[in-house]
Amino acid sequence: MEKKQETIKNLKRLGSKVTGDIEKGENPSLDVPIRTLSNVKYDPTRKMITMGSGMAKRYFFNVGHVRKFVQTVEAAALAKELNEMNKHLSLREAFYRMKRTLPDSNINLVDEQEESNEAIEDLELITGASRELLHVNANKLGSIAGKVVIEDKGDVIDWSKLGSGGWSIPSNVEDIVFKKVDAKFIIYLEKAAEWERLHEDRVWEKLNCIIISSQGQATRGIRRLLQRLHLEYKLPVYILVDGDPWGAYIYSVIKYGSISLAHISQELAIPGARMLGLTAEDVVKYDLKKHIIKFEEVDIKRLEQVKNYDWFKDNKEWQKQFKLWKELNGKVELAALASKGITFISDHYIPDKIKNKEFLD
Amino acid sequence: MEKKQETIKNLKRLGSKVTGDIEKGENPSLDVPIRTLSNVKYDPTRKMITMGSGMAKRYFFNVGHVRKFVQTVEAAALAKELNEMNKHLSLREAFYRMKRTLPDSNINLVDEQEESNEAIEDLELITGASRELLHVNANKLGSIAGKVVIEDKGDVIDWSKLGSGGWSIPSNVEDIVFKKVDAKFIIYLEKAAEWERLHEDRVWEKLNCIIISSQGQATRGIRRLLQRLHLEYKLPVYILVDGDPWGAYIYSVIKYGSISLAHISQELAIPGARMLGLTAEDVVKYDLKKHIIKFEEVDIKRLEQVKNYDWFKDNKEWQKQFKLWKELNGKVELAALASKGITFISDHYIPDKIKNKEFLD
Incomplete structure (x- = not known):
């Protein structure tokens, strides 16, 4: 509830700034950090994709600014209403909620979801409150199991006692205790299928x-939940993805953050996360060569892209990975480990790799 | 456990049939129901997409049959092993498990997942046991909440006490009590986002x-879970989908089954399911016209296809729907109801429609 009061205070401060400008007879304005690519960079010290300090002023009495200005204020009003009601909206619902027609006109405040999304992202930057704290939720996905007991919405939930399904991860995990x-x-x-494999084998x-x-x-x-457990309980995070450039990217987003959400890396990135598999060396060690699915052009292109990202390009271990994958010229899925035995991934692959500390960092 | 013994018995019967043929010096054969489109039809009496009675004989000593014959027998061996171990595999894992190289050759038993999938589907038909009973799982997705207590894998789980996340639905719900x-x-x-809306508003x-x-x-x-609750507890099933041909199809698959899974409609279809929304009439009644997203060519094409499906083409109410959607010339999402109020869908739209029995059948 502290966070909620802090968020409401931040939102009110934005409102007061604007009404203050009006009372002083000044052109109402907002200071908005710049979110273009030129203001985003990988910070090797913090091991995170972060935003630079570039700022822009957005004015009400400016034909080029007014639409975005009003959208940002509307997003702030909506976030305040949601926090006060203690309700949440999805990004899509927030779009429809903001898509109102201005009185005595045929102008909609927003016409495309892109506009409401950007207004909400700007609001994250202006207030320093993440979208989760603004009560606008992203997509819901994923399952979890393990020896953890949480409290959420008044319910006490034991992640180790939820049958074959596990707990369904909500889009917003800020209030979980x-x-x-x-x-x-x-x-x-x-992959959800690999989760079911590990869950059935009671790996947790x-x-x-x-x-x-x-x-x-x-x-x-999911990223927030991983980060909270990592930071609050010092739990190491091991990533298991398919052996291909797409898997490497999923790993890197969890670890370093992403360009599009660079402004919120602090709340999402886990620089300490490590890759457990599937590595190019695994393909040889576990005799998986016959399960290589040949790269298509799009995979090779992606491999080149990912290889050259700032957070990978000076990393010798990863550069070796990319070189080996290029030589293998194909991807290998985690599911391919089933060829070694129905429970091979649970009984051998994962425990052995963890025991031998075979991580990629 | 009864079902498991029954499944193993069915699988053993298949094996005995083949070894019996061998012992008698006959060409080993299997009787496989035909799964081509010509053998699939909509049964208006049972309100289900069903398979005809066409059968084909598959021989071992037949160059055109042998590969499929061996794949089917391999799938049966795998299903028996899985049942005896009390383990499950995903379709993808089952593919890798079956993709073994025959001794003294460079021939893989299966090369593409399409082959193992088909072998498993044939096995469903031959044994009468669904893929779930064969212990090969489909994808895991979805969340559930409500006043229900289940037992699963020895855990007692109360679907009304799982915080904001809910229970994560497993791919296989056969053993739930x-x-x-x-x-x-x-x-x-x-949509998961609408589920979060209803869950936050505690609609259940x-x-x-x-x-x-x-x-x-x-x-x-999800379909099996819906069907089990519908059949075992006589619970009405109300479907909420976006107002577009894709939503209508999602509804029709839950209700009537699908062509590709026609052989298993009995275990999946829910002829009693009814559509709650979003209907073309809702667009007018709830003043949603400004939220219409204009159809693209692919939507119009899909509308024509869906309209002409056997299970829709003689349904007057649905034909009226399709006509109205064509006139509206666009789709309306459930999320658009947020424009009427943050909790409008939970406080008004759903309770009113259920109270007034505004269903489409």
Whole structure:
């Protein structure tokens, strides 16, 4: 609830700034950090994709600024209403909520979701409050299991007692209270099917860890949950993705953040996260060559792109990975480990790699 | 466990048939129901997409048959092993498991997942056991909340006490035991964001129902869970999808089944399911015209296709819907109801429609 009061205070400050300008007879303005690519960079010291300090002034009495100015103020009003009501909206619902027609006109405040999204992102920057604190939610996805007890919305939930399904991760994990965390580390899985594999084999119980999955790219809710457990309980985070440039990128977003959400890296990135697999060396060691799925042009292109990202390009271990993948000229999926045995990934691959500290950093 | 013994018995029967043929010196053969489109039809009496009775014989000593024959037998061996181990595999893992190289050759038993999928589907038909009973799982997706207590894998899980996340639906729900079902009906939602809307507003508590979501098309796990609750507890199933031909199709798959899974309609289809919204009439009644997203060519094409499906083409109410959508010439999303109020869908739209029995059948 502290955070909520802080957010409302921040939003009110924005409103007071604007009404203050009006009372003083000045052109109402907002200071907005610049979000263009030129103001985004990888910070090797903090190991995070961060925003520079570039700022721009946005004026009400300026034909080029007024639409964005009003949209930002509307987003602030909506965020304040949501916080006061203690309700949340999805980005899509927020768009519809902001898409109102201005009185005595046929002008909609927003016409495309891109506009409301940008207004909300600007608001994150202006107020320093993440979208989650503004009560606008991203997509909901993913499952979790492990020896952790949480409290959420008045319910006490034991992640180790939820049958074959596990707990469904909400889009917003800000209000979750951790009551008891017995797990020693976290395994993040790119694929829901691999999560079911590990869950059925009770890996979280045998290795005393937490298992968490998305389906493809990790959502903000998943990333925040990983980060909170990592920071608040010092739990190591191990990433398991398919062996291909797309997997490497999923790993890098969890670890370093992303360009489009650079302004919020502080709340999402986990520089301490490490890659457990699947590595190019695994393909040889575990005899998976026959399961290589030949790269298509789009994969080769992606490999070149990912290889040259600032956060990878000076990393010798990763450059070696990319070189090996290029030589293998194809990807290998985590599921291919099933060829070694139904529970091979759970009984051998993961425990062995963790025991031998075979991580990529 | 009864079902498991039954499945193993069915699989053994298949094996005995083949070894029996060998012992008798006959050409080993399997009787496989035909799964081509010509053998699939909509049965208006049962209100289900079903398979005809066409059968084909598949021989071992037949150059055109042998590959499929061996794949089917391999799938049966794998399913037996999985049942005996009490383990499950995803379709993808099953593919890798079956992709072994035959001794003294460079021939893989399967080269593409399409082959292992087909072998498993054939096995469903031959044994009468669904893929779930064969222990091969489809994708995992979706969340559920409501006044229901289940037992699963030895855990007792109360779907009304799982915080903001809800229970994460597993890919396989065959072994779930319902301990207590207080809910009176089920609301299925196409979008996870709308599920979060209803969950935050505690619709399941206020209306005493179950809320369940996928993201897009419902998975087999979700459909089976809906069907089990519908059949075992006589709970009405109300479908909420976006107002467009894609939403209509999601509804029709839950209700009537699908062509590709026609052989398993009995285990998946819910002829009693009804559409709650979003209807073309809603667009007018709830003043949503300004939120219409103009159809693109692909939407118009899809509308024509869906309109002409056997299960829709003689349904007057649905033909009227399709006509109205064509006139509106665009789709309207459930999220657009947020324009009427943050909790409008939960406080007014859904309760009013249910009270007034505004269903499409």
